[in-house]
Amino acid sequence: MASVAELLEGKRICICAGSGGVGKTTTSAAIAAGMATRGKKVAVLTIDPAKRLADSLGLSELGNTERQVDPSLFEEAWGDPGEGELWAMMLDSKATFDEVVREHAPDDATRDRILSNRIYQQLSAALAGSQEYMAMEKLYEIHAEGRYDLLVLDTPPTRNALDFLDAPKRLTQFIEGRALQVFMKPTGFGMRVFGRGTSLMFSVLRKITGVDLLEDLAEFFQAFSGMVGGFRERARRVNELLSDSQTSFLVVCGPQDEPISEAVYFHGKLAEAEMPFGGVIVNKVHYEAKLASDTDVDAGELREELAEALDDGELATRVADNFDDFRRLSARDRDNVERLATELSTEAVIQVPYLDRDVHDLAGLIEINRYLFASGSEERTALAASS
Amino acid sequence: MPAGRGRALATITRVKRSGKGARLLDKRLVIVTGKGGVGKSTVSLAIALAAARQGKRTILCEVSNQEQLSRAFHRAEVGFHEVELTENLWGISLDPDEAMREYVLLQLKVKAMRDLLFRSRIFTYLAAATPGLKELVTIGKIWELALDDRKVKSGRRYDLVIVDAPATGHGVGFLQTPRTFANLARVGPIRDHAEALDALIRDPKRTGVAVVALPEEMPVNETSMLEERLESEIHIGVDRIFCNGLYPERFSDSESASVAALVDLENGDEDRSVLVRAAARAAVSQVRRARDQRQQLARLEELCKAPVTTLPFLFSPEVGAEQIRSLSEELAL
Helix, strand or coil, X not given: CCCHHHHCCCCCEEEEECCCCCCHHHHHHHHHHHHHHCXXXXXEEECCCCHHHHHHCCCCCCCCCCEECCHHHHHHHHCCCCCCEEEEEECCHHHHHHHHHHHHCCCHHHHHHHHHCHHHHHHHHHCCCHHHXXXXXXXXXXXXXXXXXXXXXXXXXXXXXXXXXXXXXXXXHHHHCHHHHHCCCCCCCCHHHHCCCHHHHHHHHHHHHCHHHHHHHHHHHHXXXXXXXXXXXXXXXXXXXXXXXXEEEEXXXXXXXXXXXXXXXXHHHHHHCCCCEEEEEEEEECCCXXXXXXXXXXXXXXXXXXXXXHCCHXXXXXXXXXXXXXXXXXXXXXXXXXXXXXXXXCCCEEEEECCCCCXXXXXXXXXHHHHHCCCCHHHHHHHHHHC | CCHHHHHHHHHHHHHHCCCCCCCHHHCCEEEEEECCCCCHHHHHHHHHHHHHHCCCCEEEEEECCCCHHHHHCCCCCCCCXXXXXXXXXXXXXXXXXXXXXXXXXXXXXXXXXXXXXXXXXXXXXXXXXXXXXXXXXXXXXXXXXXXXXXXXXXXXXXXXXXXXXXCCCCCXXXXXXXXXXXXXXXXXXXXXXXXXXXXXXXXXXXXXXEEEECCCHHHHXXXXXXXXXXXXXXXXXXXXXXXXXXXXXXXXXXXHHHHHHHXXXXXXXXXHHHHHHHHHHHHHHXXXXXXXXXXHHHHHHHHCCCCEEEEEXXXXXXXXXXXXXXXXXXXXX
């Protein structure tokens, strides 16, 4: 019903969330560009965009800072944006982690210990939720600088679309965790915390891990323990930002059963976490037979009419069969989208049709935006029907 | 063909064309990977069904993807058990916590030691907090399933282990875990274990890698990048690429031109032109997508070294057991 522009009215942060392969990156870029044409200064933070999409946004040089999409290119493609500007950035998770360590380390020695720790160097990417956390961290940092009217975040392609919500909490739990406390005392492996039996425990543990891995781990956990305070505070503020009324979560999904169910589940999780849900965008909806699926189709009659119009009975049969296939997909998509709207009890469901061409460039983004920013579902249907 | 004869033939093939180029199903372990949303789980299951049909005792491992196997086979839950799904096919859902527990059980033969560890909170915290450990023990379980002489009591011997690996978000991290741990732990049991896992993953005679892609710009780019990174970072080659969801070519150029002419039709009575137009419009979409997809398929074949097998787009609204079975016949394995 609503348009993205309405959903994002008065918002400073838009977070596009959803599972992998549903077109999140493309949608994020399209939203950012669309808002920029409406006179906003917008930055889109993305992870791993398609090469051509990156090129078209002027992101051929990838770095951990925002870059402005060339205003003349932008104007050429999209028209005069007025005050609007489009900036884009690709997140480098490891570099962000390094920045966070530099900022939160209580002293230079701790900082160097962490940055030079072998476990940190090789495995920080595998740290539970670290990539998601770094996306949040960067979002927070850029927001705090206050240079943009709107930030659009394309969340990481995690296996579980919800991981990033818990990321700040999980990282704090890790930092605060008992595992760290165990290693707080360089000698005796936290005997005071865990009492008798602990050193025996460690000798058993060593049997499994080997001596130096255990020592490296100890070193790693010890180094991080100095950052507990800074991390906890930062995670709290990131969480505040996410649940702020100026933030809006847009759930992105596809029209098949599974993505729809995931979107429903995800919406529930957002509600549970008291995060501000804005709406849902369903990509690649089979729209083409929308008009006809409302009409009873007399297959025989249609075939005859097609045969007459094409002057080829055999071709007419194939066109009609193909139409049947598409109508079935269209009916499935319609049922699924209805189920979604009912379960979410929201009218903010924006459908983008499965376009004839794969979207990966500026022209494709403009095409998508006609739907994202259409005033309502009727206009969208009319657009799809006339395409 | 009886299973015994099939195996004998397979052995001969393996000797003749060792390593890369050997049939995918003649490996001991097949890792199926790819970007999210490309149908990786469906293709993994189709490969497993094809293998089972050829008489190979096969197990399909899900790595933390929410019990899709149990859904496909209408079972309550597969879980961390080797469950028989159909003739010659077993399934297991690899829960990292269970894998960790099993690893400790196998490492520590003395019961008192194990009890001490499992009771200890320190162990629980450490196991949860150590980065990469979950991935390591998960790969460890895959390795164990592929052993001739299984470590677990009365473990079944499988001819083939198929892994529905995590979606490649940021590259190749999952498969790299053993190498990383082998480097980190300079000596000791973890190092030996990690070395063994790494050796298995990198042995082209035993292990095959299949990547699932879609005939679209982004998935094609990512598949080519994944192939490059697997080679440069882990030194493994991709054996097969399955390009999923390919539209059929239903209309010739001249046919699509005459159908396209109907889209602009604006005469006659309204009901008729609306329906005819919609049918023609669907045909035009079909033609455009089929054509674009073939360009992307050509790019995929050009950019990647591994042979590409295409799988058809399924027009059925649901993908169930029947569809997966018919897909498994298209795999050309």
